[in-house]
């Protein structure tokens with residue numbers, strides 16, 4: 540067995556992008572309890588997308604002429620100047636030979652060269668057990684900074700519960716209302732929506748993760764909307780509107796139009812001063828209903844939240860989500 544060679548992926552090189560994508564597809568199929576890897580066309584579009592809010596480098600690990608693993612380092616440009624996000628995956632048949640360690644060392648070197656001092660990665664494990672990823676992280680000085688549960692909702696049966704929940708929401712909303720939006724936040728709400736997105740990371744329980752508020756502006760939001768559309772993703776959003784017309788909360792989910800195998804819940808937030816009106820449940824019901832209307836073939840939705848986030852867990856439980864794995868954000872501070 541020869542040494543591992545690391546190659547930087549040029550995003551204009553389709554073969555290299557495809558090789559990077561294939562490692563993720565194989566590792567996900569092997570290690571995860573559900574189909575969590577994007578289709579090739581979607582993955583390619585997102586890997587190619589120009590971003591003004593972050594920069595990133597992808598690596599391929601090659602051994603004896605064969606791609607055996609991949610890596611990614613992402614650094615944010617508009618906020619979180621200390622932080623780098625890392626991804627490492629090694630094909631199941633090539634593990635415990637130091638490929639992961641070699642990739643991680645190079646990703647850390649590149650993150651440090653960008654002036655980054657906190658490195659975070661996400662790995663998954665069964666509910667009651669460790670996984671290769673959690674053991675690898677622990678062995679490399681990445682303790683768990685935030686442990687969350689990943690939950691799935693089966694859409695074929697979920698809607699049976701919704702009428703009773705919608706009645707409950709209607710009885711508690713008072714002067715608040717829920718509005719569903721698709722793909723584009725109306726201009727009159729853009730500033731408020733950016734405020735919600737900016738507060739999201741600091742208001743959602745995130746354990747010991749070294750995160751600061753993200754800096755969302757209408758220009759960044761517009762870029763996000765364009766990028767989502769270009770990637771063929773539908774973005775289903777619900778906002779809570781307070782009696783004075785200002786936004787009180789939001790929830791979002793994304794699904795690929797051409798390949799709606801899995802819808803993914805992004806952020807959900809109700810601002811503290813607007814809690815207690817069943818907005819969290821009302822917002823989620825609105826996006827899930829819209830999902831079923833627009834994508835009746837979509838079988839499942841996934842969401843992830845912290846065990847300590849009691850209100851969000853109660854909402855998800857009411858909706859019928861079931862826990863399928865642990866999602867561990869691991870972190871190393873240098």
Ligand SMILES: CC(C)(COP(=O)(O)OP(=O)(O)OC[C@H]1O[C@@H](n2cnc3c(N)ncnc32)[C@H](O)[C@@H]1OP(=O)(O)O)[C@@H](O)C(=O)NCCC(=O)NCCS
Pocket residue numbers: 566570626627628629630633634635636637638639640641660661662663670671672673674675676678869
């Ligand atoms: C995690 C992963 C990248 C490790 O790749 P790898 O090439 O097998 O890792 P290495 O051979 O470099 O392992 C380095 C050390 O990590 C630890 N380690 C890795 N896998 C382990 C396992 N299954 N059990 C126990 N320790 C493990 C060991 O200390 C190992 O050193 P050793 O083999 O000398 O004992 C690979 O298992 C994988 O792709 N998992 C799924 C994706 C994932 O979770 N990635 C995120 C990681 S933060």
